[in-house]
Amino acid sequence: MVVATGAVPNNLNIHVPVGGPSVVQANDVIAGRVAVGQRVVVVGGRYVGMEVADLLAEEGKHVSLIEAVELGWGTILGLKAVLRNRLVEKGVYIYPHSPLMRITKTGVDVANNGAILHLKADTVVLAIGTRPVNHLLEEIKNLVPEAYAIGDCTEIGDAMEAINQGAEIGRLI
Ligand SMILES: Cc1cc2nc3c(=O)[nH]c(=O)nc-3n(C[C@H](O)[C@H](O)[C@H](O)COP(=O)(O)OP(=O)(O)OC[C@H]3O[C@@H](n4cnc5c(N)ncnc54)[C@H](O)[C@@H]3O)c2cc1C
Numbered sequence: 001m002v003v004a005t006g007a008v009p010n011n012l013n014i015h016v017p018v019g020g021p022s023v024v025q026a027n028d029v030i031a032g033r034v035a036v037g038q039r040v041v042v043v044g045g046r047y048v049g050m051e052v053a054d055l056l057a058e059e060g061k062h063v064s065l066i067e068a069v070e071l072g073w074g075t076i077l078g079l080k081a082v083l084r085n086r087l088v089e090k091g092v093y094i095y096p097h098s099p100l101m102r103i104t105k106t107g108v109d110v111a112n113n114g115a116i117l118h119l120k121a122d123t124v125v126l127a128i129g130t131r132p133v134n135h136l137l138e139e140i141k142n143l144v145p146e147a148y149a150i151g152d153c154t155e156i157g158d159a160m161e162a163i164n165q166g167a168e169i170g171r172l173i
Pocket of ligand 1: 004005006007026027030048130133136150151152153156157158159160162
């Protein structure tokens with residue numbers, strides 16, 4: 001049996017006041033599964049955060065992108081440059097080194113340069129990474145003669161890595 005159950009988006013353990021902005025996941029936005037208001041704050045500035053900010057700005061929304069460290073940390077430099085340029089061209093407000101502090105009724109508070117900055121938002125879009133889902137492996141490994149796990153359920157990676165691991169396991173079997 002090959003377990004390839006992927007990953008689920010990380011959530012924020014943060015209080016959202018009644019009447020405050022809606023909080024949604026970036027992958028649901030990209031898949032068109034949720035509604036997004038006109039003023040948006042995207043939390044997380046790696047691939048998914050930059051891509052969802054780009055998409056929403058393209059739709060004419062007022063988009064701010066906040067990232068706790070630098071924009072696009074750990075991403076491929078060429079891709080980061082392309083995405084960052086697209087965000088700048090589309091007027092996305094980019095706040096690196098600005099961790100989210102709290103969600104208020106009118107938006108979010110972020111720490112920015114030693115002060116608290118308030119950004120208004122109708123919708124807060126989370127793009128704060130994913131975590132592996134692999135409990136099936138533990139459950140089945142004593143039930144079948146051969147059990148393997150591949151892709152994001154072992155370690156968060158990209159599609160090419162998951163496909164490569166699948167091909168390797170296929171050859172091994
Ligand atoms: C928004 C977003 C954008 C991305 N963009 C890129 C990109 O541009 N390029 C790139 O290379 N990578 C990208 N990635 C990463 C890439 O999607 C993953 O690395 C890749 O899909 C991992 O493949 P996987 O087969 O391990 O898991 P997944 O593609 O996550 O597939 C796992 C599947 O298993 C199903 N599943 C889970 N549990 C069960 C169960 N108990 N029974 C049956 N089915 C189950 C899930 O529903 C899911 O369909 C992106 C990821 C996200 C979230």
